[in-house]
Amino acid sequence: MTRIPLSLIINGQTHEVLAEPHRTLLDVLRTDLGLVGTKENCLEAECGVCTVLVEGAAVNACILLAAQCQGRAIVTIEGLAAPGQLHPLQQAFIDHGAVQCGYCIPGMLLAAKAYLDESPEPNENGVREALAGNLCRCTGYQRIIEAVLSAARVLRASPTPASPETAS
Amino acid sequence: MFFNYYEPTSLREAIELGARFGGDGRFLAGGTDLMVQIHRGRLDPRHVISLQRVPGLEAIEADGTISIGARVTHRRLERAPDFQGALRGLIEGAEVVGGHQVRNVATVGGNIVNASPAADVVVVLLALDARLTCLGPAGERTLALDGFATAPGATALGPDELLSRASFPRLAPRSATAFLKAGRRRAMEISIVCAAARLTLDADLERCRDVRVALGAVGPTVMRARAAERYLEGRPLTDGALRDAGQIAAAECRPIGDVRASARYRALLVATLVPRVLARCLERVRLQSS
Numbered sequence: 190m191t192r193i194p195l196s197l198i199i200n201g202q203t204h205e206v207l208a209e210p211h212r213t214l215l216d217v218l219r220t221d222l223g224l225v226g227t228k229e230n231c232l233e234a235e236c237g238v239c240t241v242l243v244e245g246a247a248v249n250a251c252i253l254l255a256a257q258c259q260g261r262a263i264v265t266i267e268g269l270a271a272p273g274q275l276h277p278l279q280q281a282f283i284d285h286g287a288v289q290c291g292y293c294i295p296g297m298l299l300a301a302k303a304y305l306d307e308s309p310e311p312n313e314n315g316v317r318e319a320l321a322g323n324l325c326r327c328t329g330y331q332r333i334i335e336a337v338l339s340a341a342r343v344l345r346a347s348p349t350p351a352s353p354e355t356a357s
Numbered sequence: 358m359f360f361n362y363y364e365p366t367s368l369r370e371a372i373e374l375g376a377r378f379g380g381d382g383r384f385l386a387g388g389t390d391l392m393v394q395i396h397r398g399r400l401d402p403r404h405v406i407s408l409q410r411v412p413g414l415e416a417i418e419a420d421g422t423i424s425i426g427a428r429v430t431h432r433r434l435e436r437a438p439d440f441q442g443a444l445r446g447l448i449e450g451a452e453v454v455g456g457h458q459v460r461n462v463a464t465v466g467g468n469i470v471n472a473s474p475a476a477d478v479v480v481v482l483l484a485l486d487a488r489l490t491c492l493g494p495a496g497e498r499t500l501a502l503d504g505f506a507t508a509p510g511a512t513a514l515g516p517d518e519l520l521s522r523a524s525f526p527r528l529a530p531r532s533a534t535a536f537l538k539a540g541r542r543r544a545m546e547i548s549i550v551c552a553a554a555r556l557t558l559d560a561d562l563e564r565c566r567d568v569r570v571a572l573g574a575v576g577p578t579v580m581r582a583r584a585a586e587r588y589l590e591g592r593p594l595t596d597g598a599l600r601d602a603g604q605i606a607a608a609e610c611r612p613i614g615d616v617r618a619s620a621r622y623r624a625l626l627v628a629t630l631v632p633r634v635l636a637r638c639l640e641r642v643r644l645q646s647s
Contacts, residue, residue: 210362246461252392321544322456
């Protein structure tokens with residue numbers, strides 16, 4: 190099978206990979222680049238665990254071909270905050286006990302990030318709607334929603350300068 | 358599962374590739390259906406032709422005839438300033454599809470070509486008398502959306518043709534649209550039944566001048582409730598008339614029973630949703646005209 194050269198801008202860094210055209214972004218992130226923070230589950234755009242940001246928009250990496258991402262800026266959970274630091278969303282998830290098994294959390298965080306970037310003053314319904322494409326089978330969502338609302342308050346109070354990884 | 362991938366950069370190039378590969382090729386827009394079908398092994402194209410770098414498929418034009426490019430995403434549709442008023446039904450149809458991740462990529466053109474009988478936005482476009490522009494090696498042809506889908510997943514589009522846009526006439530004065538959907542949960546749910554209406558009132562704001570009632574998930578394709586439309590035309594739109602229209606629509610739809618709902622329940626939902634969606638249109642026309 191012919192492989193095609195791809196140039197993917199992931200978390201601010203350009204990665205050159207050779208990939209077969211049928212392979213998804215999710216597969217290339219996890220298998221070729223070792224970025225296993227992006228999770229794999231339904232492979233049908235139903236559960237949201239593979240959510241990444243492409244040009245700032247939340248998308249399901251499981252149904253996106255890596256080839257479609259040629260030259261595009263992608264943010265994965267590894268790039269949400271600078272190494273060793275936590276994004277206010279991550280801190281809020283910890284503070285609110287929003288994480289149980291953790292499998293859905295990378296996707297939740299990135300979907301929440303995309304939402305707060307465009308709606309810095311959210312209400313509860315808005316958050317619920319923004320996370321409708323992310324399934325969690327542990328927490329019942331309440332604490333996740335509280336964490337996102339709380340992170341929004343933190344971000345409004347002291348907007349963190351966009352890290353190079355997340356600036357797009 | 359293995360395919361070659363192409364990224365044409367013009368409509369002409371896309372059509373040439375489509376014509377070259379015929380039934381072995383598939384156009385890729387948002388991929389929310391195509392990629393799932395490929396993963397499930399239901400489709401196995403040899404060639405995937407991405408439309409993402411083809412210009413001219415992304416515009417929403419609203420001067421005179423309204424036109425929606427095939428690659429307009431659901432997310433753009435739901436935010437389109439041109440659809441905030443009388444065309445709000447389009448926003449209502451778009452905003453209930455999937456979650457943000459799906460709506461960020463899923464396109465109007467993909468929704469039409471995919472020919473799901475439960476396609477929410479397509480039901481609204483049907484109520485708007487949409488026409489489809491299809492491009493192929495032999496040139497351009499325009500097809501009515503009504504009748505375009507011939508069976509679940511099957512359309513009148515040739516294997517070498519590309520859907521470029523859906524267009525519909527600007528609404529007459531005293532018109533409005535609305536969309537309603539019934540599902541088991543509010544988000545990420547395929548419609549059990551969905552209904553859209555486009556209503557134009559007489560100058561008295563009582564009588565129906567012209568109406569379309571479109572239904573999803575109650576037949577092999579999205580469908581118009583023509584008998585209900587005929588019943589309503591020229592009639593004063595009392596609550597009783599709306600209820601009757603719902604009963605007529607319930608009698609003319611052809612639902613199946615499946616994992617989501619029984620056929621009988623779907624018909625009951627039609628009898629409920631049709632009067633509601635018409636009442637919503639009525640309220641909107643009167644609000645605009647007051």
